[in-house]
Amino acid sequence: MIDEIKKQLLEHRALIDVLERDMAPLIAEMSNLIAAALGNGNKLLVMGNGGSAADSQHFVAEIVGRFKLERKALPAVALSTDTSILTAIGNDYGFEAIFSRQVEALAAPGDIVVGISTSGNSPNVLKALKVARERGCLTIGLLGKDGGSIRPACDLSLVVPTTDTPRIQEGHITIIHIVCDLVERTLFP
Numbered sequence: 057m058i059d060e061i062k063k064q065l066l067e068h069r070a071l072i073d074v075l076e077r078d079m080a081p082l083i084a085e086m087s088n089l090i091a092a093a094l095g096n097g098n099k100l101l102v103m104g105n106g107g108s109a110a111d112s113q114h115f116v117a118e119i120v121g122r123f124k125l126e127r128k129a130l131p132a133v134a135l136s137t138d139t140s141i142l143t144a145i146g147n148d149y150g151f152e153a154i155f156s157r158q159v160e161a162l163a164a165p166g167d168i169v170v171g172i173s174t175s176g177n178s179p180n181v182l183k184a185l186k187v188a189r190e191r192g193c194l195t196i197g198l199l200g201k202d203g204g205s206i207r208p209a210c211d212l213s214l215v216v217p218t219t220d221t222p223r224i225q226e227g228h229i230t231i232i233h234i235v236c237d238l239v240e241r242t243l244f245p
Contacts, residue, residue, distance in 0.1 A: 155181060
């Protein structure tokens with residue numbers, strides 16, 4: 057068991073090294089885009105399925121509440137949280153529309169819509185990002201593997217380059233924490 061723990065921690069450290077070496081400029085760009093949008097009075101909409109839904113909620117909680125700084129609340133919504141909306145849309149339009157209908161209802165030009173998908177191929181996330189672009193929003197993907205079908209639907213894609221889902225999720229939450237920190241520092245120096 058100890059050997060397996062060490063192996064997994066070694067894999068985690070290797071992933072963090074990849075983020076540092078290859079993705080720091082993308083993380084900075086994501087942070088700057090979100091800070092600029094929020095600073096201009098726009099909002100952040102975030103979505104994902106399963107563990108990525110949890111990451112969406114975590115991201116939004118840090119933006120609306122606070123990350124490290126005492127500051128005013130910022131506008132952000134996790135599209136995976138309202139069970140009445142999710143089940144009504146899923147029942148009436150199908151699971152593929154659970155996020156796109158919300159983007160249609162809530163997104164305005166200049167907002168940022170973030171899709172989180174470890175596979176890069178979640179059909180409901182892809183559909184929502186396409187609607188977001190049509191509505192004049194900036195689209196960002198936190199993706200895994202090779203970015204999948206979602207990558208081209210994003211103005212900015214941050215792809216954690218592994219096929220191991222837990223490592224992808226660890227990469228995503230690390231990116232989210234760094235972005236939250238940089239957004240706060242930018243907007244509330």
